[in-house]
Amino acid sequence: MISIARCSPFHRLYDMEAFDPKNLVSVGIRGPRNNFNAIKEAKKYGASVITSFDVKKNGVDASVKKAIEIASKGTSAIYVSVCSDALDIAFNPGGPADLCGLTSFELAEMLYQCGLGGAKGFDFMEVYPPDDLHNVSSHGACWMAIYMMAGMAKRMLSEKM
Template identity: 30%
Template sequence: MKSFLYPTINPPSFTWVRPESGECSKVHEWIQPITDLTSLEKSKDAEVVILGVPLSRSSISASAASEFPEAFRRSWRSFTTYNLDEEIDLSEMTVFDAGNVPMHVTDISKCHTNIINASATIHQHFRHSKVCAIGGDHSITAMMVKGMQLEKPNEKIGILQFDTHFDLRDLSDNGPSNGTPMRNLIESGVVEGRNMYNIGLHGFFNTKDLKQYADEKGVNYFTLRTARKKGIEETVQHCLDELSSKVDTIYLTVDMDVLDIAYAPGVPASTPGGMTTEELLNGVLAAGRHPKVTAMDIVCLDPLRDTFVQPTVKLGTHVFLTFLTGVMLRQNASN
């Protein structure tokens, strides 16, 4: 069945069978595909909406990150809805899967336009929902934010970025690739450099000119060494506190290459010296708890590079569920 979002957004390529009892203990039993819904009225109050963005042709390094949205959905059966650490059950939240942004086979510009349109559509139909985009390479972030800005032109947007890289490469050399999304947003006037906060930079993976550009544009960044000395959660909270005083809404982008290569074999640009799993999950949880974080994405995870048991795919899904845990904790605190 096609949803009301079609053809701007294609329905999920497959859906899990939901239990007849209506009781859900596993993630795949809980998240509802929008194809199951008969009208906008039934889904407009969703607390969270998922959008798959299967694009990786715009990646600098060879990548099949376009395969992550489907691998992400198939991994749901490995997770329960109950978070033992926080003692909360995510099944109390309403979460819908809107499907995937349609992609052109060869035209990257067309793909990016489709992402902008799909993002705008999601933010129009689900004005009060948290939007979670599942990439795809990091080029999708600029397009998701541009779509958000189209529907919320009066809101100033800030970025919280977990990343090994600045992603500020020159557009004239690299185009709208996974190496340029932050520069794309700055130069298009959608997000000011001073409203970007990057946590996780480390090692020998950024050139000096990118640091100089970041300084010129007022981008805020914290090397992983600095963040560890201060504490990852404390650094995230510091960024959120500063951002919330300057912007109306915060977009969280999680580039999985921020992780150490030992924890993320399925990431094309993973590096030694990156974050541990615990550090990333703690940072994402802190972000999810903040009231101004209204959208997020997970990018640059290639299931075809993963090992047989797909540890990186499972970690990507864990990041998503951890963000939702933060959202639920924030809701519980406000009630």
């Protein structure tokens, strides 16, 4: 059995010749369960980290604008991967009991803006149906997908006009 820890997918990306880590932006990271060395390592490779505290202090619009600018520089498309752990426990009750995360509004707005900003694909990982008595986490993931696709659709419509 192989155990893959948080941030290990990033390390795999750092090592890929066809991928420039300078276009990788992690948004919503926070808390003591995140290894501080992972943030140091991201900086070493040129990847960017926007913590949940940065989003709260700088605002959703400024944070997502910065993320899109970094991710899209020199690329033809943006891909967004959402880990439900970015959400505060209040909005992801099946997930880890991490406080000070993004609200459902903040994540929905960021995903909508990513869709408008040129994202061509996305995924949603770490949804916890077995641990979520009322299935709030899965329902929330569906809502987030709708906001992302709405932004993508609006962008495609505006490109046709």
